[in-house]
Amino acid sequence: MISVFLFWRTKHVGYLLEAIMVLELGLKVRSYVWQYKILLLHLSSYWNALPLAYEWYKSLDVKNILVETVSHHIFPQMLTSPLLADTSDALKGYLRFMDDHFRESADLTFLAYRHRNYSKVIEFVQxxxxxxxxxxxxxxxxxxxxxxxxxxxxxxxEAECALESLNHGSDFIDVSNEARSKKLTFNEDLKLRPWWTPSIDKNYLLEPYEDISYFPRENLDVAKQTEAKVISIGKRSLLPRMVYLSIQCASSSIKGNSNINGFDSKDSSELKSLLESYAKLLGLPFTDAAELVIAVSDRQKSFEVLSSNLIDWMNFAVFLNAWNLNSAESNSFRFNWQVLCSLLEECISERIDSTKPLLSTPGTDLSILVQLVTEPLSWLGLIIQSCVRSSLPSGKKKKKGGPDPSNSQLPNAVKDSMSSLVSMVDKVTKWLKEQIDKPVGEDVDFLLSCVQREENDDKPGKVVKVLENLVASVAVVEVGERINRAVRSWKPVDVAPKIVTAQRTALTEFLNICESKTKVLMALKL
Known part of the structure; x- marks a missing residue:
């Protein structure tokens, strides 16, 4: 699409808005053309209007095996978004299809064998x-x-109930080995992707403009692609178990059950083993990885050294601190609650400062900020909750809505970390409110002004103006009543409010996540 190409070259958001307007006109005339919907899905997602992108995905009405080959258009964005409920629905729908298919496949294979259709048997099995x-x-x-x-x-x-249903995360530890032992398949149909994002990990619009007129499809090295995916799956598969073990280690550290006779607890030993595996997947030995996050926290090194795997490193830091609470080796590291909170605070501040206005800067990466809150900060919150609960005298429970006198048993480091975590979430909340509290009409007017042009200037809007004049002059006898009615229902000005509303919806979902965490943390501080 020429308009997207011009946006890439000029970074003028009017061209991107114009592209969406033209595609929506195309759908008015030919509502069944799924290619238009896929383009709209990617443009909306790129503009951080993910709720709108998800609506476009659902309008594709993807069924059966297409769930496996087409869902790559939306899954990666959803997994790092604040739309937790929608993401859960999408994942469960996909997993339900796959599990149902595996059950049905056995019946189909048996039926083909019974009818001596052996070629079909082989086909079904493969x-x-x-x-x-x-x-x-x-x-x-x-x-x-x-x-x-x-x-x-x-x-x-509730988190412990979820962990119990997951066998405390143990079931996923072998997933990485499972991925390595299998020859992973990549069933995504990448030919359906737009030219500017030919693969899941590639987007030309995020890179400097290159004056080229031909965009070859990515010739992916299958071996490298497989290895990268195995590493990614490996890191993620360790998280549930490390969350569980961190909660246990935090509890033991408060109750005083750790370091008996100088030996680590079983949970602490297992957590260290998993941290060693996690560090290896990050490309460093355990000791070097621990020293790296300490150096970044002390500002001896910049966050740039962690930027390629920022969320993974912050998760590592949270679990490293949990292990340190309950380990006989803790004196060998200068890592503690204070170092962890300093690292996370600096990371949050840097991400907020570097996050550009979403509306005027399409492509701004909001997902990193979302992941920081929903992963490392969430795991830290669970660890603090475990410490608070373990500080309660045996057989007593905190009165609902009332202060907890036993909080005095909490180490000052835990109390300070609780306050620090509240401050971090509040900082994100303040930034979100600044984005959301802007008048909607003001944002809509800004977008529409981007496609308003004078007679002879080179700004975007020319294509839309030509199409508006064409629609206004079209006669029923020329195109037929159905098409005439469809094109006249096209109102390009409606695009701007949809983008603004979708962005606000995503930000509001994120704000709700932050406010709910603040509420829980403030209750713990009482």
Whole structure:
């Protein structure tokens, strides 16, 4: 699309808005053309209007095996978004299809064998194996478990129930080995993707403009792609178990059950083993990884050294601190609550400062900020909740709505970390309110002004103006009553409010997540 190309070259948002307007006119005339919807999905997602992108995805009415080959258009964005409920629905729908298909596949294979259609038997078996080895299927299983913990992180009791249903995360530890032992398949149909994002991990619009007129499809190195996916799945598969063990270690540290006779507890030893595996997947030995996050916290090194895997490193830091609470080796590291909170505070501040206005700067990466709150900060919140609960005298429970006198038993480091975590979430909340509290009409007017042009200037809007004049002059006898009615219902000015509303919806969902965490933390501080 020429308009998207011009946006890439000029960074003028009017061209992007014009592209969406033209595509919506195309759907008015030919509502069944799914290619238009896929383009709109990607443009909306790129503009951080993910609720709108998800609506476009649902309008594709993807069914059966297309769920496996088409869902790559929306899944990666959803997994790092604040739309937790919608993401859960999408994941469960995908997993339900896959599990149903595996059950039905056995019946179909038996039926083909019974009728001596052996070529079909081979076909069914090979197809089933291809789906079972799907990188997307393994990713969905792991991410669904992590999503459950994200949604339950405000209550340690609910989080523990979720962990119990996941066998305390143990079931996922072998997923990385499972991925390595299998020959992963990549069933996504990348030919359906727009030219500017030919693969899931590639988007030309996020890169400097290059004056080229031909965009070849990505020639992906299958070996490198497989290895990268195995590493990604490996890191994510360790999270549920590390969350569980961190909660246990925090509890033991308060109750005083750790370091008996100088030996680590069983949970602490297992957590260290998993941290070593996690660090290895991040590309460093455990000791070097720990020293790196300490150096960044002390500002001896910049966050740039962690930027390629920022969320993974922050998760590592949270779990490292939990292990440190309950380990005989704790004196060998200068890592503690204070170092952790300093690292997370600096990370949050840097991300907020670098996040550009979403409306005027399409492509702004909001997902990192969302992940910081829903992952490392959430895991830290669970660890603090575990400490608070363990500080209660045996057999006593905190009175609902009342202060807890036993909080005095909490170490000052935990209390300070609680205050620090509240401050971090408040900082994100303040930034979100600044974005949301802007008048909607003001944002809509800004967008519409981007496609308003004078007679002879070079600004975007020329194509839309020509199409508006054409629609206004079209006669029923020329195009027929149905098309005439469809094109006259096209109102390009309606695009701007939809984008603004979708962005506000995503930000509001994120704000709700932050406010709910603040409420829980403030209750803990009483």
């Amino acid at each position: 197809f089933k194996e291809r789906l079972q080895q799907s990188s997307q299927y393994l990713t969905a299983k792991v991410e669904d478990s992590i999503l459950q913990l994200k949604r339950k992180a405000n209550s340690i009791e």
